Amino acid sequence: MRSQIVLLAAALSLGTARAQEVVVAEDDAPKMEKMSVRFAAPQRLKAGGKYVRTEEPGWAAPCWHDVNRDGKKDLAVGQFADGKIQICLAEKDGSLGAGTWLEADGDVAEVPGVW
Amino acid sequence: MDVNGDGQLDILSGSYSRQDRAMAGLFQILYGKADGGFAKPVVLNGTDEKPLLLPGDSEDTMTDRICTRPTAVDLDGDDKLDIVSGNFSGTFFVFAGEGKGRFAPLATQLRAGEKPLRVEMHSDPFFVDWDKDGDLDLLSGSAQGGVYYAENTGTKTKPEFQAFVEMVAPAGHHSEAAVTSDDEHFTAPGGSTRVWADDVDGDGDLDLLIGDQVELIHPAEGVDLATAKQRFTEWQAQLAKLMEASPWNAGQEPDAAATEAWQKSYQELDEALEKFAKRQHTGYVWLLKQEKLSGNPR
Numbered sequence: 001m002r003s004q005i006v007l008l009a010a011a012l013s014l015g016t017a018r019a020q021e022v023v024v025a026e027d028d029a030p031k032m033e034k035m036s037v038r039f040a041a042p043q044r045l046k047a048g049g050k051y052v053r054t055e056e057p058g059w060a061a062p063c064w065h066d067v068n069r070d071g072k073k074d075l076a077v078g079q080f081a082d083g084k085i086q087i088c089l090a091e092k093d094g095s096l097g098a099g100t101w102l103e104a105d106g107d108v109a110e111v112p113g114v115w
Numbered sequence: 116m117d118v119n120g121d122g123q124l125d126i127l128s129g130s131y132s133r134q135d136r137a138m139a140g141l142f143q144i145l146y147g148k149a150d151g152g153f154a155k156p157v158v159l160n161g162t163d164e165k166p167l168l169l170p171g172d173s174e175d176t177m178t179d180r181i182c183t184r185p186t187a188v189d190l191d192g193d194d195k196l197d198i199v200s201g202n203f204s205g206t207f208f209v210f211a212g213e214g215k216g217r218f219a220p221l222a223t224q225l226r227a228g229e230k231p232l233r234v235e236m237h238s239d240p241f242f243v244d245w246d247k248d249g250d251l252d253l254l255s256g257s258a259q260g261g262v263y264y265a266e267n268t269g270t271k272t273k274p275e276f277q278a279f280v281e282m283v284a285p286a287g288h289h290s291e292a293a294v295t296s297d298d299e300h301f302t303a304p305g306g307s308t309r310v311w312a313d314d315v316d317g318d319g320d321l322d323l324l325i326g327d328q329v330e331l332i333h334p335a336e337g338v339d340l341a342t343a344k345q346r347f348t349e350w351q352a353q354l355a356k357l358m359e360a361s362p363w364n365a366g367q368e369p370d371a372a373a374t375e376a377w378q379k380s381y382q383e384l385d386e387a388l389e390k391f392a393k394r395q396h397t398g399y400v401w402l403l404k405q406e407k408l409s410g411n412p413r
Contacts, residue, residue, distance in 0.1 A: 039322075039405055040405075043402045060398030062311050073315075077326065080131075105155050112130060112156065
């Protein structure tokens with residue numbers, strides 16, 4: 001069956017945001033071979049004892065990097081809402097501490113155009 | 116990544132679209148400061164002092180220019196960081212680095228042979244030497260979820276990518292939805308995946324960190340869980356019938372009236388769900404530990 005996906009894309013006209021539907025056929029997806037690699041069952045990451053999650057509407061973009069230069073890699077998670085970035089610093093025991101918003105020049109950092 | 120080579124960690128971000136002119140995703144950078152903090156984001160310009168933009172200048176190519184998802188990487192081994200960006204369409208473009216955070220204004224498309232490298236939609240480049248042969252291979256998430264791998268069979272200075280193969284199966288756009296009172300039913304990444312690879316568990320093999328987007332459906336206020344589940348089952352059956360009746364299923368471009376009527380029905384059905392359930396979208400981060408690396412993974 002050929003089916004469609006209705007996606008909301010932000011369209012912009014004279015500086016005023018409006019919703020525009022973009023319909024994309026699912027069978028436009030490239031057909032691919034499967035790769036022979038094995039992974040253990042997925043683990044949903046927790047930080048500060050809670051699942052790491054973004055604000056509505058989602059789109060978590062993870063980055064694994066030593067943000068605070070203490071020799072341990074931390075988790076940074078970008079999100080769609082307001083273009084904010086959550087930082088979960090690695091603790092001494094290997095767990096991740098509760099997320100805090102990345103700041104820029106003293107304010108919560110917000111990347112424009114990621115509303 | 117230290118984009119401008121000043122010894123400080125910088126953060127490079129894409130964006131959905133600028134808001135003042137024709138749609139196009141800008142690149143934004145938060146430059147790192149000596150005290151370890153970051154400056155507010157600024158638009159990244161090319162060497163022509165104009166904002167870096169993905170190619171395309173018509174309505175037809177709008178989706179090539181929006182929803183940028185960049186990474187900075189030395190793709191051609193010249194010791195200068197290049198920018199590779201994904202987009203809404205699912206393709207990949209390279210802005211050649213000219214050193215110290217400066218980039219050529221015109222991007223070239225990444226290809227596998229004669230064909231553009233492409234995932235379904237929302238390409239999400241991440242480069243790593245996955246097969247340990249000394250050059251950088253390409254991983255990508257996509258709108259339908261999953262993780263895709265394009266092996267670099269060229270060299271460190273002259274990359275040549277093969278077509279994508281599926282590394283992690285996609286959840287799909289219509290991944291299994293359920294009415295629940297919590298979020299414990301998710302067991303694997305959903306759609307709209309964003310990927311990062313590193314040896315997270317320190318066993319010598321690369322693991323995957325995958326961000327996603329999922330929909331939480333909880334009972335609406337005043338509706339008990341059992342009732343919400345029953346009504347959701349009925350609602351899903353109605354949705355399936357509506358999708359079967361889609362005017363696009365005829366195999367040809369539907370006329371405007373049929374399209375409008377179907378979209379109105381879709382919207383009404385979508386709104387009907389709100390009477391017994393409340394929806395919320397969020398994104399989680401998943402760790403997939405690699406169990407075995409068996410030489411060339413293709």
